[in-house]
Amino acid sequence: MLALSLGATLLAGPAAQAAVTPEGDVSPGTGDSYWSTGGSSSQAVAIGQSSPGSLMMNGGSTLASGQVTIGTDGAAGGEVELSDAGTSWAIANDAYIGFFGGALVEVMNGASVSTGSTALGYYAGSTGKIVVKGAGSQWSATSVVVGSSGNAQFNVTDSGKVTTSGNLDVQGGSGVGILNLGVSGNTTLVDVGGTFTNNGTVNVFALGNITGGIYLPVTATSFAGGGTLNFWGGSVAEGVGAFAVSDYTEYTTPLVGQNLSGARVNAGDGELIVVFADNAGTGNLEINEVASPLPSGYSYYEVVQIEMSGLTNSEIILSFELGAGVDEDNIYAWKLVGENWQEIDLEDTLGTYEQEYFNMMVDGGGVYALGVVPEPSTYAALIGACVLAFVCLRRRLRS
CATH class of the missing domain: 2.60.220.30 (Chondroitinase Ac; Chain A, domain 3)
Structure with a gap:
C-alpha cells in the first residue's frame, strides 16, 4: 500500500493590488488611458494583433469594453488572465477567443467575465481556449459556440461556472470543439438558458475525493446533438445532464x-x-x-x-x-x-x-x-512536492 506523507504547508503571499496590465500588441495601446480609467462599453479591444499581446487583471480591478478580439491574426496570439474576487470584465458586445490566431483566457479565484455572444476558435486555423476555475469564477454570455470553424476547448472546474441566457453549442463539423468539466463538488458547472447542443466532444471527470453518487454538472432548457460524451470515474445517469460518480x-x-x-x-x-x-x-x-x-x-x-x-x-x-x-x-x-x-x-x-x-x-x-519550485522571497514555508505516475498536466501559459 502507498504511504505518502505531506510536507510543510505552503503559505499564500500578500493580497494582490487591483491592477489592469496590458502588454505587447494590444489595442488601445499599452499607454492609453483606457486601461487605467475602467474602460468604456463603446471601446473595441484587441489582444494579440499582428504580434503577441496579453492582459492581466487582478485584485478586484474592473474593465468595460465593446467588442473584444483575442488572437486577431494567424501569426499572433493573445493571452488574458483574470484573478481574485471582484475582478470583472464587462464586454458589452461579442467576444472572439481565437479569431484567426490563438487565444487563451483564464478566469480564476472568483473573477468574472460577462459578454454578448462568445465564440472560441472563430475562423479555420484559429485556436481558442477558456478556463474558468474556482468558486465564484464565472463566464456569463448570451450564447457560446465552442469551435466555430477552428479548434476550441472550454474547461470548467473547481466550482467555476458558465451561464448563458441563450444556447451553448459544442461544434464538431468545420470546427472542433471540446468541453471539459471537472466535477469535485455538488455544483452546476454549466447552466444554459436555451439549448445545449453537443456535436463535438464533452468530457466529464470525477476529481479528488468526491463522494460517489448522482451529480448534475450541466443544466439546460433542452439538449440536442449527437457528439461524443466521455466520463472518467463514473457513467451517464438517468436524467439529462446527470453524472453517476462511482464509489471507490x-x-x-x-x-x-x-x-x-x-x-x-x-x-x-x-x-x-x-x-x-x-x-x-x-x-x-x-x-x-x-x-x-x-x-x-x-x-x-x-x-x-x-x-x-x-x-x-x-x-x-x-x-x-x-x-x-x-x-x-x-x-x-x-x-x-x-x-x-x-x-x-x-x-x-x-x-x-x-x-x-x-x-x-x-x-x-x-x-x-x-x-x-522553491520561492523563499514569497513564501514563509515550502510544501514538499508529490511524486506520482502521470504523463501530462496543465500549467498556465506564462511568459
Missing part, C-alpha cells in the same frame, strides 16, 4: 482481470486516487513506490510507478491529496526515461488543483515525478 475500489494488492470501466481506485487511504474512463474495459493495475531522487532544487514526496495492461482505454485521471495552500503555478513534472528525468511540457493539458487534490490526465503507465 480499494487498492491493497495488484488488481488482476478486473473491469475498470468508470472505476475510481483508492490507493494509500485516499492519498492517490486513480480514475478510469467509462470505456476502460477489463485489465490489470499495479501501483508501486520507487526510490529515485528528483533533479536538484525541488522537493518531492515519492516516485510512483503505475503499470497497466489489457485495457481498452488507458487514459486515466490521477488525483493526489496535497492538502491546502499549494500554488499550482510552481508545479513541474518529469518522466523517467532510462536513468534520466525528462521534463514534461505542461502546456494545454488537463491538470487542476482543487479541493486539496491535484488532478491530472494520464495516458498509460510509467515512472513520473511532480515537483515544486
Whole structure:
C-alpha cells in the first residue's frame, strides 16, 4: 500500500493590488488611458494583433469594453488572465477567443467575465481556449459556440461556472470543439438558458475525493446533438445532464482481470486516487513506490510507478491529496526515461488543483515525478512536492 506523507504547508503571499496590465500588441495601446480609467462599453479591444499581446487583471480591478478580439491574426496570439474576487470584465458586445490566431483566457479565484455572444476558435486555423476555475469564477454570455470553424476547448472546474441566457453549442463539423468539466463538488458547472447542443466532444471527470453518487454538472432548457460524451470515474445517469460518480475500489494488492470501466481506485487511504474512463474495459493495475531522487532544487514526496495492461482505454485521471495552500503555478513534472528525468511540457493539458487534490490526465503507465519550485522571497514555508505516475498536466501559459 502507498504511504505518502505531506510536507510543510505552503503559505499564500500578500493580497494582490487591483491592477489592469496590458502588454505587447494590444489595442488601445499599452499607454492609453483606457486601461487605467475602467474602460468604456463603446471601446473595441484587441489582444494579440499582428504580434503577441496579453492582459492581466487582478485584485478586484474592473474593465468595460465593446467588442473584444483575442488572437486577431494567424501569426499572433493573445493571452488574458483574470484573478481574485471582484475582478470583472464587462464586454458589452461579442467576444472572439481565437479569431484567426490563438487565444487563451483564464478566469480564476472568483473573477468574472460577462459578454454578448462568445465564440472560441472563430475562423479555420484559429485556436481558442477558456478556463474558468474556482468558486465564484464565472463566464456569463448570451450564447457560446465552442469551435466555430477552428479548434476550441472550454474547461470548467473547481466550482467555476458558465451561464448563458441563450444556447451553448459544442461544434464538431468545420470546427472542433471540446468541453471539459471537472466535477469535485455538488455544483452546476454549466447552466444554459436555451439549448445545449453537443456535436463535438464533452468530457466529464470525477476529481479528488468526491463522494460517489448522482451529480448534475450541466443544466439546460433542452439538449440536442449527437457528439461524443466521455466520463472518467463514473457513467451517464438517468436524467439529462446527470453524472453517476462511482464509489471507490480499494487498492491493497495488484488488481488482476478486473473491469475498470468508470472505476475510481483508492490507493494509500485516499492519498492517490486513480480514475478510469467509462470505456476502460477489463485489465490489470499495479501501483508501486520507487526510490529515485528528483533533479536538484525541488522537493518531492515519492516516485510512483503505475503499470497497466489489457485495457481498452488507458487514459486515466490521477488525483493526489496535497492538502491546502499549494500554488499550482510552481508545479513541474518529469518522466523517467532510462536513468534520466525528462521534463514534461505542461502546456494545454488537463491538470487542476482543487479541493486539496491535484488532478491530472494520464495516458498509460510509467515512472513520473511532480515537483515544486522553491520561492523563499514569497513564501514563509515550502510544501514538499508529490511524486506520482502521470504523463501530462496543465500549467498556465506564462511568459
